[in-house]
Amino acid sequence: MSTEANTTIPAGTSSSVLSISDLRISFPTEEGIVDAVKGIGFDVAPGEIVAVVGESGSGKSVTSMSVLGLLPKTSRINGDRKLGDINLGELAEKDIRKIRGNDIAMIFQEPMTALNPVYTVGWQLRESLRTHQDLAKSAADRRAIELLEMVGIPNPTERFKQYPHQLSGGLRQRVVIAMAISCDPKVIIADEPTTALDVTVQAEILGLLRKLRDTLNTAIVLITHDMGVVADLADRVVVMYNGEIVEQAPVGELFANPQEEYTQKLLAAVPVLGHRPEGQRLLEDPEQGETETKTIAEAIRLADTELESQIEADAPALEIKNLVLEFPGRRGQAKNRAVDDVSLSIQRGEILGLVGESGSGKSTVGRCAIRLLDPTEGTVSIAGRDITKMSAKELRPLRRYFSIVFQDPASTLDPKMTIGESIGEPLVLHKVLAGKELDQRVATLLDKVELSGHYRNRYPHELSGGQRQRVSIARALALDPKLLIADEPTSALDVSVQARVLDLFLDLQQTLQFACLFISHDLAVVDLLADRVAVMQHGKLVEVGTRDEVLHSPKEDYTRRLLSAAPVADPALQAERRKAWEQGKVAPVAD
Numbered sequence: 001m002s003t004e005a006n007t008t009i010p011a012g013t014s015s016s017v018l019s020i021s022d023l024r025i026s027f028p029t030e031e032g033i034v035d036a037v038k039g040i041g042f043d044v045a046p047g048e049i050v051a052v053v054g055e056s057g058s059g060k061s062v063t064s065m066s067v068l069g070l071l072p073k074t075s076r077i078n079g080d081r082k083l084g085d086i087n088l089g090e091l092a093e094k095d096i097r098k099i100r101g102n103d104i105a106m107i108f109q110e111p112m113t114a115l116n117p118v119y120t121v122g123w124q125l126r127e128s129l130r131t132h133q134d135l136a137k138s139a140a141d142r143r144a145i146e147l148l149e150m151v152g153i154p155n156p157t158e159r160f161k162q163y164p165h166q167l168s169g170g171l172r173q174r175v176v177i178a179m180a181i182s183c184d185p186k187v188i189i190a191d192e193p194t195t196a197l198d199v200t201v202q203a204e205i206l207g208l209l210r211k212l213r214d215t216l217n218t219a220i221v222l223i224t225h226d227m228g229v230v231a232d233l234a235d236r237v238v239v240m241y242n243g244e245i246v247e248q249a250p251v252g253e254l255f256a257n258p259q260e261e262y263t264q265k266l267l268a269a270v271p272v273l274g275h276r277p278e279g280q281r282l283l284e285d286p287e288q289g290e291t292e293t294k295t296i297a298e299a300i301r302l303a304d305t306e307l308e309s310q311i312e313a314d315a316p317a318l319e320i321k322n323l324v325l326e327f328p329g330r331r332g333q334a335k336n337r338a339v340d341d342v343s344l345s346i347q348r349g350e351i352l353g354l355v356g357e358s359g360s361g362k363s364t365v366g367r368c369a370i371r372l373l374d375p376t377e378g379t380v381s382i383a384g385r386d387i388t389k390m391s392a393k394e395l396r397p398l399r400r401y402f403s404i405v406f407q408d409p410a411s412t413l414d415p416k417m418t419i420g421e422s423i424g425e426p427l428v429l430h431k432v433l434a435g436k437e438l439d440q441r442v443a444t445l446l447d448k449v450e451l452s453g454h455y456r457n458r459y460p461h462e463l464s465g466g467q468r469q470r471v472s473i474a475r476a477l478a479l480d481p482k483l484l485i486a487d488e489p490t491s492a493l494d495v496s497v498q499a500r501v502l503d504l505f506l507d508l509q510q511t512l513q514f515a516c517l518f519i520s521h522d523l524a525v526v527d528l529l530a531d532r533v534a535v536m537q538h539g540k541l542v543e544v545g546t547r548d549e550v551l552h553s554p555k556e557d558y559t560r561r562l563l564s565a566a567p568v569a570d571p572a573l574q575a576e577r578r579k580a581w582e583q584g585k586v587a588p589v590a591d
Helices: 060-067 093-099 123-133 135-149 169-181 199-216 228-231 251-256 263-266 292-307 361-367 392-400 419-431 435-448 455-458 464-476 493-510 524-531 547-552 557-565 569-581
Strands: 018-029 034-045 051-052 076-083 104-107 187-191 221-223 234-243 244-250 318-327 337-345 353-355 377-383 402-405 483-487 515-519 533-535 540-546
Touching: 018 060, 018 135, 034 051, 034 060, 034 221, 051 060, 051 199, 051 228, 060 076, 060 187, 060 221, 093 435, 104 169, 123 135, 123 169, 135 169, 135 435, 169 187, 169 318, 187 199, 199 221, 199 557, 199 569, 228 251, 228 292, 228 569, 234 251, 234 263, 244 251, 244 263, 251 569, 263 292, 292 392, 292 435, 318 361, 337 353, 337 361, 337 377, 337 540, 353 361, 353 524, 361 483, 361 515, 402 419, 402 464, 419 435, 419 455, 435 455, 435 464, 435 557, 464 483, 464 493, 493 524, 515 524, 524 547, 533 547, 533 557, 540 569, 557 569
Parallel strands: 051 221, 051 234, 104 187, 187 221, 353 515, 353 533, 402 483, 483 515
Antiparallel strands: 018 034, 018 076, 234 244, 318 337, 318 377, 533 540
């Protein structure tokens, strides 16, 4: 691979609003010094959108964090990071604090950890505004509500008073974006800004970023694994691998004629709506995990046999009837009906894709399905057993039957437990494995999600967002569940790792015949995996059918609009699709 950066703008020129030159970043670890970034350089001009892409751990997020001095003090940073003529690396902490959020703003990947859980979103927006602008409290409140409305949050006056945990993942991300654009910054560093967003809101947010660029000449550094977003928004693309820049080119040129083998593989791994690969595989030769010992296989088989005696063999893996879930209103206000009379079932061995906009209730249905939330009305049955009114003691044996992968791994992994302890915990709690067999099962699971064995002794904060999500997937698969609730399980993964994880899903599903409720906003991924698809809007099911019926011949206008909003990894086609979507028409699809 070539490590030479083919820059469009020469490093350090006055035309650059942000300039990175010969940047080197390393971290001390138990195994010695790790070089995370190895002498990279690129520039961003005013009004330019530069996408930085690459696998998780390639150094793209570390690079962005270094610009604002957000890396830990143990990090070693060499090279220049300049905002215009200001060398950011030479500034004192008090001086760079004035630049953060004002001249350079950042949209973080995980909104739940970026927002303070003890303050309302309105309070946090107001404080961000008043830190950098001379605004009275009332004026800051008005501006904050205006910003919430600008990023597409419904009922902004009410949302202003709510806490982060009261908002869906997509709504939280929109709050973070509102904070980032609040001071009209010169540069926005967007680290996976649309990871948690459904396709329609994603299209609106990308349009908002484009408008901000066009009206204020704001430069944007877009860090993402979504090649459809890159095709839709970027002017130029920087491809990183293992801490180095391997290729850099204008977006149209890169997609049409990628020069490096790594870039070619990256683009080949992108799932395409309507192009389900023959044999349901994204990769020709997926890497195989370790073969487990007969002792481990026998222990898991015995646990499965014990479980089968408690359930009905011929019943659906999951059956939901007339499900209603209401959240209480605040201070005498009406209740919020998040799920409204939803009925669906999943047979053993079937994958049901559940799609819809953020706030449609799809994640709430998933949580009700395994009693993380108690329904207001209706019933939920697991393999013929009604779990709606079961006590925690009655339900515990059945919890071996199902598992869940959450959308936000940073808030679901215990920060005090090592990665190995987190993955092995379900096996310990259900008394399936211990000692050497437990260690080997953890090693095998890490291998399946492509994390080497040395990660087992690290803690969640030491991993990237994509690496943490792989840990969550490994943990969910620990007991070989018969029903998997997958809530945006690949949203934080880069496309090549996503391809391997999706192939892993397909392999496991075909081998173990587990049922899966696959909740996602990525319609191409749902098209790849699902046997049937259900579409939700405002807490109701609006369309249910086979994959071909719903994704390729939808009956409902809402479903057609979802499909039209989904970006594709083709800059020319995506420009046509965006124009059609903005005009309310059905977008063209790839040939």
